[in-house]
Amino acid sequence: MERQHKKIPVGVLGATGMVGQRFIELLQNHPWFEVVALAASGKHNGRSYAESTVWRLSGSDMPATAAALPVVACRPEEMPDVKIVFSALPGEIAGEIEIAFAQAGVAVFSNAKNHRMAADVPLLIPEVNADHIAAVAQQQRQRGWSGFIITNANCSSTPLVMALKPLQQAFGVSKVLVTTLQSISGAGYPGLPSYDIIDNAIPYISGEEEKVESETLKMLGDWREGQGFADAPLVVSAHCNRVATREGHLECASIELERDASPEEIIATWENYVPEPQSVQLPSAPVHALHYRHEHDRPQTLRDRDAGNGMTVTLGRLRRCPILSYKFVMLGHNTIRGAAGGSILNAEWCVHKGLL
Amino acid sequence: MERQHKKIPVGVLGATGMVGQRFIELLQNHPWFEVVALAASGKHNGRSYAESTVWRLSGSDMPATAAALPVVACRPEEMPDVKIVFSALPGEIAGEIEIAFAQAGVAVFSNAKNHRMAADVPLLIPEVNADHIAAVAQQQRQRGWSGFIITNANCSSTPLVMALKPLQQAFGVSKVLVTTLQSISGAGYPGLPSYDIIDNAIPYISGEEEKVESETLKMLGDWREGQGFADAPLVVSAHCNRVATREGHLECASIELERDASPEEIIATWENYVPEPQSVQLPSAPVHALHYRHEHDRPQTLRDRDAGNGMTVTLGRLRRCPILSYKFVMLGHNTIRGAAGGSILNAEWCVHKGLL
Amino acid sequence: MERQHKKIPVGVLGATGMVGQRFIELLQNHPWFEVVALAASGKHNGRSYAESTVWRLSGSDMPATAAALPVVACRPEEMPDVKIVFSALPGEIAGEIEIAFAQAGVAVFSNAKNHRMAADVPLLIPEVNADHIAAVAQQQRQRGWSGFIITNANCSSTPLVMALKPLQQAFGVSKVLVTTLQSISGAGYPGLPSYDIIDNAIPYISGEEEKVESETLKMLGDWREGQGFADAPLVVSAHCNRVATREGHLECASIELERDASPEEIIATWENYVPEPQSVQLPSAPVHALHYRHEHDRPQTLRDRDAGNGMTVTLGRLRRCPILSYKFVMLGHNTIRGAAGGSILNAEWCVHKGLL
Amino acid sequence: MERQHKKIPVGVLGATGMVGQRFIELLQNHPWFEVVALAASGKHNGRSYAESTVWRLSGSDMPATAAALPVVACRPEEMPDVKIVFSALPGEIAGEIEIAFAQAGVAVFSNAKNHRMAADVPLLIPEVNADHIAAVAQQQRQRGWSGFIITNANCSSTPLVMALKPLQQAFGVSKVLVTTLQSISGAGYPGLPSYDIIDNAIPYISGEEEKVESETLKMLGDWREGQGFADAPLVVSAHCNRVATREGHLECASIELERDASPEEIIATWENYVPEPQSVQLPSAPVHALHYRHEHDRPQTLRDRDAGNGMTVTLGRLRRCPILSYKFVMLGHNTIRGAAGGSILNAEWCVHKGLL
Structure with missing residues (x-):
């Protein structure tokens, strides 16, 4: 399907880890999304993604556009331009951070386990339960968020x-x-x-x-x-x-x-x-x-x-x-369909359905 | 348990393969059994086991006593002294050969699948169905054999x-x-x-x-x-x-x-x-x-x-x-309990019960 | 570089093996060459490549065009249309077969070791010794061949x-x-x-x-x-x-x-x-x-x-x-640059230099 | 060689790591040495070795005598009875700790790199440079130690x-x-x-x-x-x-x-x-x-x-x-001859030569 407009600016949370790297690899040259911000936990000294990350995926080198981006902290104010964040954060910290982004009006597509089983959060595979995105409206209403959280399932x-x-x-x-x-x-x-x-x-x-x-x-x-x-x-x-x-x-x-x-x-x-x-x-x-x-x-x-x-x-x-x-x-x-690729497909589905 | 008598002379069929090597390794210094004959399919030119076999087990070298034995053909007349043979033959050829040995009065303890499901052949694990060796009497009677065949189970x-x-x-x-x-x-x-x-x-x-x-x-x-x-x-x-x-x-x-x-x-x-x-x-x-x-x-x-x-x-x-x-x-x-070791235990059980 | 003419019909010798499969994979959609004939040693009963071969390369499925081709014997008369053969034959049989094709006017690009060190056969890597193809003229003259043999080097x-x-x-x-x-x-x-x-x-x-x-x-x-x-x-x-x-x-x-x-x-x-x-x-x-x-x-x-x-x-x-x-x-x-890909590059170089 | 006296009490520093576990495995039932104290870096709450360690060696279970010992801090006063310590400490911390033990009168046999190249510390393989233990006397004299440090070489x-x-x-x-x-x-x-x-x-x-x-x-x-x-x-x-x-x-x-x-x-x-x-x-x-x-x-x-x-x-x-x-x-x-086993052999050599 075509989509003529300007690309949607997106960010990646947990960008330095294995799933974060998959996100960056799969979003390279994406027709709808453009990676404009990368965040990770830990200390940040204004270093670029190239300086702070060892690329571990075997079939590719680090995309040049990502390499030049600074790695910022996982806070909405550090990524003011993004409409979407893809979260590859570990479960220990993902919960609060993802909520902060949703509150700040960002659409969060998460791989983390934290919100998967919440009563108003879709656990989405567009080929399986595409209609579950209807829960987003209730999620926003109940929680008073302008953004939202959609999760994808465990890789198995x-x-x-x-x-x-x-x-x-x-x-x-x-x-x-x-x-x-x-x-x-x-x-x-x-x-x-x-x-x-x-x-x-x-x-x-x-x-x-x-x-x-x-x-x-x-x-x-x-x-x-x-x-x-x-x-x-x-x-x-x-x-x-x-x-x-x-x-x-x-x-x-x-x-x-x-x-x-x-x-x-x-x-x-x-x-x-x-x-x-x-x-x-x-x-x-x-x-x-x-x-x-x-x-x-x-x-x-x-x-x-x-x-x-x-x-x-x-x-x-x-x-x-x-x-x-x-x-x-x-x-x-597991790291494409069961993680990064699944989340990107979720975001595409939401764009297609007008949620973004 | 002790057993004071002279060791029982045994042979190994399929001695050059992986399970055959396990038999030889496990029978080394066995208190009851002594390997006196080794047989394999294929051509035999009077070469010794050492000359005709690459030892593949990682924890050991080829036992010196086995190394010096000639590799003979899988026929009872080539192994006249053995009371027991352990068979590590592949299923393609095991069936007939094992019968020939049983007819010749030898106790055959087999890893092959061929006779496992026969109505008068024990599929024996002494910890599980020790009493199944009672079938041997019927096997000998029905088939007119002085020897017999006892199988062990598939490794899984x-x-x-x-x-x-x-x-x-x-x-x-x-x-x-x-x-x-x-x-x-x-x-x-x-x-x-x-x-x-x-x-x-x-x-x-x-x-x-x-x-x-x-x-x-x-x-x-x-x-x-x-x-x-x-x-x-x-x-x-x-x-x-x-x-x-x-x-x-x-x-x-x-x-x-x-x-x-x-x-x-x-x-x-x-x-x-x-x-x-x-x-x-x-x-x-x-x-x-x-x-x-x-x-x-x-x-x-x-x-x-x-x-x-x-x-x-x-x-x-x-x-x-x-x-x-x-x-x-x-x-x-799988190659000890599920193969060679299991067969040896079967033979020990038969010796203990007086079948040999 | 462009090349507007009709594609050159090529064959693969030893098509069912690992390097043969690489040839077929790499020649799929090649701009200059078209695979029209596949040969292998062993028995041939008119079965297709799909019927006689288990595809073993992990990144791809068998190309549909190759799948439908019959597997023929490694003789020039079985592949009358090919101008080039790529040979993935094992050293035990490659020598004579490749000579037969060269005699029959076919350009042979070989992975086999047999002719590599011959005094009039190029051992070619176009990035290294592109001018060695000059030996082909002498090879044809001395041996009276209308075709020729060019080899590539061992993968290491x-x-x-x-x-x-x-x-x-x-x-x-x-x-x-x-x-x-x-x-x-x-x-x-x-x-x-x-x-x-x-x-x-x-x-x-x-x-x-x-x-x-x-x-x-x-x-x-x-x-x-x-x-x-x-x-x-x-x-x-x-x-x-x-x-x-x-x-x-x-x-x-x-x-x-x-x-x-x-x-x-x-x-x-x-x-x-x-x-x-x-x-x-x-x-x-x-x-x-x-x-x-x-x-x-x-x-x-x-x-x-x-x-x-x-x-x-x-x-x-x-x-x-x-x-x-x-x-x-x-x-x-080793199986691309050091084998199939190297041979294809050799053929491209010869086409570029007008040998074909 | 025989040695009739009571076993020498020894300790292991870095007992929870891979080489530390090898020491414990190899010292089990040692004829001359008896493990009486285990130490590791990090927090210690009086927990036993069994409680604080996951045994990772594949061929064995944790020796029962070691399992019951408390894991103490790497300080001489925590291991007052030992005559020998075997050090499997990482290079980041081994240097100072090993010196402290040597000062306290303990013979330190170390795998760590820290003191290997020191001018008065033997880098010992008894089959190679057995006479290098003569340096110990100078080491003790110069440094005023009653104990000493002997190192073994890198595993390669x-x-x-x-x-x-x-x-x-x-x-x-x-x-x-x-x-x-x-x-x-x-x-x-x-x-x-x-x-x-x-x-x-x-x-x-x-x-x-x-x-x-x-x-x-x-x-x-x-x-x-x-x-x-x-x-x-x-x-x-x-x-x-x-x-x-x-x-x-x-x-x-x-x-x-x-x-x-x-x-x-x-x-x-x-x-x-x-x-x-x-x-x-x-x-x-x-x-x-x-x-x-x-x-x-x-x-x-x-x-x-x-x-x-x-x-x-x-x-x-x-x-x-x-x-x-x-x-x-x-x-x-590498973890036996090139690490724990090598150190134990060094200690045996020193006992044999009367240094202990």
């Missing part, structure tokens, strides 16, 4: 919810048992010590299983005007593991459908899924939100994480489960 | 069955949904190309899920004299994944118990489990068949695979499952 | 030679002691078993040190009309190691210069190096043949291998050597 | 010096050009972020090349009574790299000998090297200080690091170098 909840949504619509989903094999980049930087993960797998990620089990219900649930969010009538059980891959979360799920369907019907449901971001061709929307691969050993973390520039969720291995109805495998890029 | 079935057995006895188990993170050594040598697995996870292992789903029922089932094996009344659903670890299979399970139990009861059941191989102190039996770790992030593949010299199954992370009764994590060493 | 020789060439021109280079850290993809597919390299480094690659020590002299040497190739007056000593990286060969060199130069002069020599492929902007020539990075810890295998779409050699860490004159680090992408 | 200097010593004695060595492939454990814990090293190699380790280039000269040099240490007349040039291995530093060296020798002579010199720690059979001395492997592709990091319980240096691939005299490969375990 995102591909799961995207895979489930069309099945929920078509057949109903009542139970989901999911086991994840998550990449090291999900732990940020410096994150996981190499001595902990080379030749190892760790069956625990702090707080992760709880997030998958709760966020999924909110995202697949309804926004009811005047009443708030209603969880989807679904039970989720998650086992989360860390493995020695760089990017991409692989997930094995068994699900119970409310009405039976053949494997062909399920695959067709995924393959024919064209939600609004794809229909209206938002700049960051991949051509296919979901891609089902028919090979017997796909998706694989390495080979499929970059599908749709990291925004497509890849599915495969659908087969009957002897205990629940079906089992299958899915994969999503 | 083994820790699962060991974890389930005491729970089955104490509370009943009706459903098991398990997702594995399996090591590369499970694919043998050369096995998995490095280009396929570095920075990758692969959600598929050929034939593996079917083995876990069927072998578990046989091992947890009963041997009924005159009737044969009866499967345990249990449903198993498996997702099997390959990850970039060297040794050790990590498995995440959700299980349904037939009668409820508290977490403390379950852990106590595991911790108090002392089956016969431990009671009678078979040479390869670890002090603890099962070890429950109370840390929040254990077992881990790297840190726990060598527990009990690779023969202990390590458990952890027991918690309620929102869908089935409980979820937990287990880990077993 | 390539970045070394590119780094040395401008220094040789400016200061003279008399000694080079190089130690490599080479990626697993250099061993092809299936290549290196994962069990050999995860958590390991191997200080040996068969034949590799000899290639680096001899190829470098030929490439940095002269083609003298009527006399043949004269080696550069240089001594090279190589230690070659395999490490657990996917793509990219990192190399640490100490060199002796014939006349002294300051570090600044050396770096400037590299940074100002603009050889002909860059001047005339061949389609596969990167903007910078060499890129010196000033960070203290670069180049790194992961972060720098994709520089210039894998065609730029990245340099860094220049410092005085207490034994020879200087030491520095270099990195090149 | 250690195997190099051990390989060179017998060659220096037999043939003279004038030049050494060494390139290392070092393991992640060399960076301590948390040390190297996994995101920096998986699928990567880094050609830089802060301060490492300088240490190799200077420590080698001191260790291979002489202690001259009344004059001090005299560097060996040797030039060393080092390139240091980090690769994705867990333990073990692999090093490729080219060396110049002062008088020529055949490969057989050199290998024999290594194989016949039996220095005093081996002659007198110190408890931590491996049977072979050096082990030359004749395979064409050894030593390898994974397969050879545990040779001699991590205390043997493994050599291989000796061949002529076209530039210097010879090239070869060596491997040493």
